[in-house]
Amino acid sequence: MSVTSIDSFSAAPAAFYQPGTVRHDWTREEIRALFALPFPELLFQAQTVHRINFDPLQVQISTLLSIKTGGCPEDCAYCPQSSAYETELKASKLMDVEAVLAEARAAKAAGASRFCMGAAWRSPKDRDLEKVCEMVEGVKALGMESCVTLGMLTPPQAERLKDSGLDYYNHNLDTSPEFYGDIISTRTYQDRLDTLETVREAGINVCCGGIVGMGEGAEDRVGMIHALATLPSHPESVPINMLVQVEGTPLAGGAALDAIEFVRTIAVARITMPESMVRLSAGREDMTDETQALCLLAGANSIFYGPKLLTTPNPAQDRDMRLLEKLGMAPMPL
Numbered sequence: 001m002s003v004t005s006i007d008s009f010s011a012a013p014a015a016f017y018q019p020g021t022v023r024h025d026w027t028r029e030e031i032r033a034l035f036a037l038p039f040p041e042l043l044f045q046a047q048t049v050h051r052i053n054f055d056p057l058q059v060q061i062s063t064l065l066s067i068k069t070g071g072c073p074e075d076c077a078y079c080p081q082s083s084a085y086e087t088e089l090k091a092s093k094l095m096d097v098e099a100v101l102a103e104a105r106a107a108k109a110a111g112a113s114r115f116c117m118g119a120a121w122r123s124p125k126d127r128d129l130e131k132v133c134e135m136v137e138g139v140k141a142l143g144m145e146s147c148v149t150l151g152m153l154t155p156p157q158a159e160r161l162k163d164s165g166l167d168y169y170n171h172n173l174d175t176s177p178e179f180y181g182d183i184i185s186t187r188t189y190q191d192r193l194d195t196l197e198t199v200r201e202a203g204i205n206v207c208c209g210g211i212v213g214m215g216e217g218a219e220d221r222v223g224m225i226h227a228l229a230t231l232p233s234h235p236e237s238v239p240i241n242m243l244v245q246v247e248g249t250p251l252a253g254g255a256a257l258d259a260i261e262f263v264r265t266i267a268v269a270r271i272t273m274p275e276s277m278v279r280l281s282a283g284r285e286d287m288t289d290e291t292q293a294l295c296l297l298a299g300a301n302s303i304f305y306g307p308k309l310l311t312t313p314n315p316a317q318d319r320d321m322r323l324l325e326k327l328g329m330a331p332m333p334l
């Protein structure tokens with residue numbers, strides 16, 4: 001496990017980039033220097049970049065539904081859906097298309113512009129993929145953007161999803177290449193990069209980010225952002241998750257990550273991937289309004305909305321709306 005402390009990085013003025021310029025050649029040194037900036041300076045730079053590309057008062061709202069829960073053969077150490085761990089999660093089979101579309105209609109009525117569907121698979125079977133494609137078509141017919149996360153894909157499966165009208169495919173890198181083996185043993189970092197390339201080649205937008213607070217070191221957060229920001233194309237959507245510890249998973253009981261470190265990770269993602277939507281994802285339930293407000297100031301401009309994030313709790317919708325209202329912010333229009 002990497003134990004580098006952020007204090008050991010020297011803070012250098014980030015004079016090596018033009019705010020808002022899209023680059024794919026970020027070095028680890030540059031990203032380390034961003035993490036080490038004094039907090040007010042880091043937030044100012046993140047805000048500057050954010051305002052070049054986005055309306056700082058708007059937040060894109062996505063809703064995420066678990067369409068097939070639990071029983072997953074992968075062993076991601078943070079995940080209650082893995083069949084490798086004893087958790088209280090109840091597994092269920094793939095939902096019916098109509099039941100999923102009823103949830104999508106409710107999400108739209110509550111203000112969501114994107115409907116994301118997650119299935120706990122290593123990779124989808126072709127017959128299940130057909131059902132998912134029907135769901136995507138139904139979501140599109142509602143005038144919403146669609147996103148799915150189904151595990152690894154073959155090129156024909158990615159093509160089939162593209163033909164159904166899919167807008168986004170989520171597949172996270174999770175953490176740095178060095179720390180990855182401490183978290184997952186059943187698929188490699190390269191497997192993930194290959195799926196991302198398959199999705200890109202099919203012409204589908206990419207949603208790809210990671211999780212912090214898993215016991216990684218500061219250098220692993222640098223490595224995670226470096227891996228994302230040096231992809232051949234930046235993901236259109238970059239979810240940054242704070243680990244939600246679930247009893248029964250190997251990561252339960254670990255030390256929580258300091259909230260300021262989380263905000264720094266959001267800010268560095270914003271600066272290095274200036275045109276991407278940076279999504280404040282899992283872990284919001286346990287964050288104060290003040291921490292969430294700092295994340296939005298640091299350049300996060302997308303949140304998941306709804307009572308559950310796949311299988312872990314998410315703030316109640318009215319709490320989210322009250323927070324946006326308090327901050328003078330509003331959902332991004334459809």
Ligand code: SF4
Pocket residue numbers: 072073074075076079080081082119120121122151
């Ligand atoms: S994160 Fe996804 S792939 Fe990993 S165990 Fe959970 S459901 Fe399976």
